[in-house]
Every structure is written in structure tokens, then in C-alpha cells.
Amino acid sequence: MRNESFEFLKALLAAPSPSGFEAPGQRVWCQYARQFADEVRTDAYGNAVAVLNPDGDPKLVFDGHADELGMMVTYIDDKGFISIQRIGGIDPALVRGKRVRIHTRDGILPGVVGATAIHLLPRDGEKKAPKWPELFIDIGAADGDDARKKVRVGDVVTFAYDFEMLNDNVAVARAFDNRVGTWCAIEGLRLAKEALGKGRNGRKLHCAIYACASVQEEVGGAGAAMNAAAIRPDAAIVVDVTHATDSPGIDVKEHGETKLGQGPSLSIGRENHPALNELIIKAAKAAKIPLQFEAFGISGGTNALTIYTKNGGIPCSVVGLPNRYMHTTVEMIDLRDLTRIADLLAASALAIRKGQRFRVEV
Ligand SMILES: [Zn+2]
Numbered sequence: 001m002r003n004e005s006f007e008f009l010k011a012l013l014a015a016p017s018p019s020g021f022e023a024p025g026q027r028v029w030c031q032y033a034r035q036f037a038d039e040v041r042t043d044a045y046g047n048a049v050a051v052l053n054p055d056g057d058p059k060l061v062f063d064g065h066a067d068e069l070g071m072m073v074t075y076i077d078d079k080g081f082i083s084i085q086r087i088g089g090i091d092p093a094l095v096r097g098k099r100v101r102i103h104t105r106d107g108i109l110p111g112v113v114g115a116t117a118i119h120l121l122p123r124d125g126e127k128k129a130p131k132w133p134e135l136f137i138d139i140g141a142a143d144g145d146d147a148r149k150k151v152r153v154g155d156v157v158t159f160a161y162d163f164e165m166l167n168d169n170v171a172v173a174r175a176f177d178n179r180v181g182t183w184c185a186i187e188g189l190r191l192a193k194e195a196l197g198k199g200r201n202g203r204k205l206h207c208a209i210y211a212c213a214s215v216q217e218e219v220g221g222a223g224a225a226m227n228a229a230a231i232r233p234d235a236a237i238v239v240d241v242t243h244a245t246d247s248p249g250i251d252v253k254e255h256g257e258t259k260l261g262q263g264p265s266l267s268i269g270r271e272n273h274p275a276l277n278e279l280i281i282k283a284a285k286a287a288k289i290p291l292q293f294e295a296f297g298i299s300g301g302t303n304a305l306t307i308y309t310k311n312g313g314i315p316c317s318v319v320g321l322p323n324r325y326m327h328t329t330v331e332m333i334d335l336r337d338l339t340r341i342a343d344l345l346a347a348s349a350l351a352i353r354k355g356q357r358f359r360v361e362v
Pocket of ligand 1: 177218327
């Protein structure tokens with residue numbers, strides 16, 4: 001991976017950005033995007049959009065969601081223990097004993113989610129998964145007044161688990177879901193621009209590219225809806241993480257087989273447009289990018305599900321990055337899959353004809 005791109009990925013991952021509070025990550029993204037885009041804009045709720053070739057036709061969106069899972073302070077008791085609720089789909093069984101960061105008005109405050117010692121639990125206690133109101137953050141406060149001086153109801157909380165490479169290709173971090181999507185969106189734009197500069201294969205970029213870092217996916221996809229209304233795209237390729245199913249205990253007959261390091265996955269079904277999927281498959285073949293395929297009889301539930309019904313129907317495809325242990329503090333990806341997605345986005349954009357529209361022929 002290009003060194004600047006790698007540093008950008010690490011900076012994105014380091015910026016805490018729970019749903020509804022994405023500004024730190026969006027600032028990193030916009031600063032990077034300004035080097036390549038003709039225009040970078042933000043909106044009322046902090047969506048960020050980078051535009052390349054704005055006079056092109058059709059208008060193509062590369063969407064990634066900028067938010068990550070987190071928690072929010074709900075209550076501080078008189079002993080100084082802090083109650084929390086979740087932001088997005090976090091399994092409460094995974095929260096006990098984790099280091100966290102509370103994002104207060106005075107900066108970051110470290111803490112831990114209390115985890116009572118096994119010796120002190122009732123005999124069958126260790127088997128029971130906690131409910132959210134039973135979980136609490138301990139900041140080592142003297143009492144409630146001490147804690148309330150530092151922390152307020154509504155402060156957001158993130159897990160303190162940072163990026164780490166396990167070997168040359170495989171990395172873990174707390175929030176690949178979905179910094180990898182926003183990373184790919186702007187890297188795809190950068191590579192499309194670079195290919196133009198080199199006149200690769202005599203290709204011209206006919207479409208306008210709108211790389212989007214959409215807010216609030218983990219809590220319902222509102223950011224993507226705002227972007228769809230503002231941009232009115234003719235097609236959208238959504239990049240999100242997808243479940244790698246190659247670790248123990250996952251039934252591939254039920255969930256399909258998606259492996260780490262074997263290339264991006266392309267979703268099939270419902271919101272995924274067959275003609276746009278076909279273009280992506282051809283572009284992958286021409287660029288020698290391996291693809292995996294995933295079946296979603298009902299829906300894959302990404303931003304594509306939000307986007308595709310807007311403006312009378314926006315053709316969408318979903319490109320997934322295989323991710324082990326999604327929605328945990330140890331999400332695992334292969335960086336080769338990541339760079340292949342950026343390559344695939346650029347190759348797909350360059351394969352689009354002037355004025356091309358995607359339709360199901362009936
Ligand atoms: Zn997610």
C-alpha cells in the first residue's frame with residue numbers, strides 16, 4: 001500500500017467517530033480528499049462529499065459510512081460510577097472489562113467498564129450475559145461529585161483499542177466498520193484521477209464521481225439518505241465491511257463462504273442492481289481483481305438499502321470487505337482486500353460509458 005494511503009488509514013482509525021459525532025474522522029477525511037477532488041463539501045449533519053469531474057455524466061457515488069459503534073453516558077451515581085447506553089449494535093456480552101475513552105468537553109478521559117471478579121460472582125454468575133443497565137464505567141472517581149465535574153450525561157464513549165498489524169497483510173482495529181468504506185471511496189476517486197493523468201489504456205472518465213463519507217449508518221442510514229437527496233446520483237457503489245465466515249463456528253451453508261484475503265465480495269439480491277453488478281464483474285475481470293460473491297435473499301442491510309429507493313430508484317451495488325469479528329474491538333481485515341476495493345471502484349468508474357444508465361430491461 002502507498003505510504004500516504006496507509007498513514008491516512010491509520011489517522012482515520014485513530015479519530016473517534018460514533019454515530020452522530022463523526023466530526024473528528026470527517027476532518028481527517030476532508031483534509032485528505034482536498035488533495036485530489038475538484039470540490040469537497042460538508043452539510044448540516046456532517047456528511048462529507050468529494051467531487052471529481054463534476055460535469056461528467058452519469059453521476060456515480062462511492063459511499064462509505066463514516067460512523068463507528070460507541071456508547072453514551074446516561075447517568076452518574078453518587079459513588080461516581082457511570083451508566084451507559086449503546087450507539088449502534090454492540091453485544092453487551094463483549095463490553096465488560098474493556099478499556100474505554102470518554103470524550104468530555106475537556107478532552108479524553110480514560111476509564112474501564114467494570115467487571116466483577118469471578119470469585120465474587122454467584123456460582124452461575126459468570127455464564128450470564130449482562131444487560132446494558134448492569135454495565136458501568138469506572139473512571140476511578142472519588143465520588144459522584146468528582147465524576148460529575150469531569151463527565152456529563154450525553155458524553156460519548158469509544159473503546160480504546162487501536163490499529164495493529166498482525167503480520168504483513170492482516171490488521172486488527174476497533175472500527176474498520178466502516179473507516180475502510182470511506183477510505184476506499186476517496187482512494188477510488190484518487191486512483192480514477194491518477195489513471196486519467198496517465199491516460200491508462202486511452203480511457204476517459206465520463207462519469208462524475210461523488211466520494212461520500214456518510215454519517216449515521218449504524219443507527220439507520222440517515223446520512224446516506226441526505227447525500228442521495230443532495231447529489232441525486234444515477235448510480236451508487238456502496239463499500240462496507242462484510243462478515244468473513246472463515247473463522248471457527250460459522251455455518252457456511254447458512255451464511256455462505258467469504259474468506260479473508262480472497263478479494264472483495266459483491267452482493268447479489270434486491271438492492272443490488274444486476275446491470276451495475278455486471279459492469280463491476282467485468283471491470284474486476286479486466287483488472288484481474290478476484291471477487292467473492294454473497295447472496296442476500298432479503299437484504300444486506302447496508303447504506304444501499306437506504307439509497308436505492310430514493311429519487312424514484314437509484315441503481316446500487318455493494319462491495320464488501322471481508323471482516324472477521326464485526327462489531328467487536330478486534331475487527332480483522334486483510335489490507336490486500338482493502339486496496340483491491342479501491343482499485344475496483346476506479347476500474348468500475350472508468351468502465352462507465354458517457355451518459356450510461358443502468359436499467360432492468362423488461
Ligand atoms: Zn456496522
